[in-house]
Structures are given as C-alpha cells and as structure tokens.
Amino acid sequence: MFGSKYRNPDNRETLMGQEQPLGKAFAILAVMMHGPDLPTELSQHTERHRIFMAAAPYALSSGEIATVLANTDQEEKKIYYHNLLTTGCRPVSALLYNSARDFFQRKVFTSAKYNPDYKLHLGLAATESVFDQ
Numbered sequence: 001m002f003g004s005k006y007r008n009p010d011n012r013e014t015l016m017g018q019e020q021p022l023g024k025a026f027a028i029l030a031v032m033m034h035g036p037d038l039p040t041e042l043s044q045h046t047e048r049h050r051i052f053m054a055a056a057p058y059a060l061s062s063g064e065i066a067t068v069l070a071n072t073d074q075e076e077k078k079i080y081y082h083n084l085l086t087t088g089c090r091p092v093s094a095l096l097y098n099s100a101r102d103f104f105q106r107k108v109f110t111s112a113k114y115n116p117d118y119k120l121h122l123g124l125a126a127t128e129s130v131f132d133q
Helices: 022-035 042-058 062-070 074-109 116-119
Strands: none
Touching: 022 042, 022 074, 042 062, 042 074
16 A cells, blocks of 8 residues: 555646645545545545545556555555545644634734725724724
8 A cells, every 4th residue: 555645756647736645635635525524434434435536546556546446455445545534634634724823813913004805804894903892
C-alpha cells in the first residue's frame, strides 16, 4: 500500500491546479464529496472506498491502483482507507481554522482601514466597531 505522502512521479494529473500526493487528494475529495460529515466511522468503509477511487487517479498510476484493489484482506483495506482519511484531513481542518483566524485578526478586527463590505456583512454601521456591540 502507498503512504499519504506518496505520489507517482510519472502522474501529471492535477487537482485544484496542483499535483497532489495521495493523502492530500484523498482529503480534498473527501471534503468535496462529504463536506463536514466525513466518513470517519469504521462502518463507512464503502464511502471511503469511493473517495479512494476518486482520489487515486490524481496520485497513483493505474498499476498502483490495481495493486491496492487486488489486496484481498478487507480489514487491511478498511484500516488503510481510514488512515488515509485521518492523516489527509488533519492538515485541512487545522489550515482552515488558522486561515480564518488570521484573516479576521488582520483584515477585520485590527485593520487600519475598515472595509465597508465586511462591516455590512457583520451588521455594523459605518461608524460602529465590533467592539461597540
């Protein structure tokens, strides 16, 4: 089986404009297919298999995909897909929250110049601040 950081050097398929390793492709497609309700329960093996089948062409060769699918040990496959999901999605969740926090700290709450669109979205008048509420 192939690790989450593995990418076949001959594979030139791009996902979101970049060549992605297997774990990152798995995470991106998991979020695209399931949103915040990721199939983390061990009983959701079929859903993780669907994600693998969608993500594998972006990182593996057809022979490598066939190698994974040819493995007859179903318990090993369940654990493999589950590990790809958990290791691939961990950075996605951390990066999302860190990016959101950074954006609000730099652009909304402490910006020297307040953006009127942000104020409108937050329900603030032109002279109000988030700290006035």
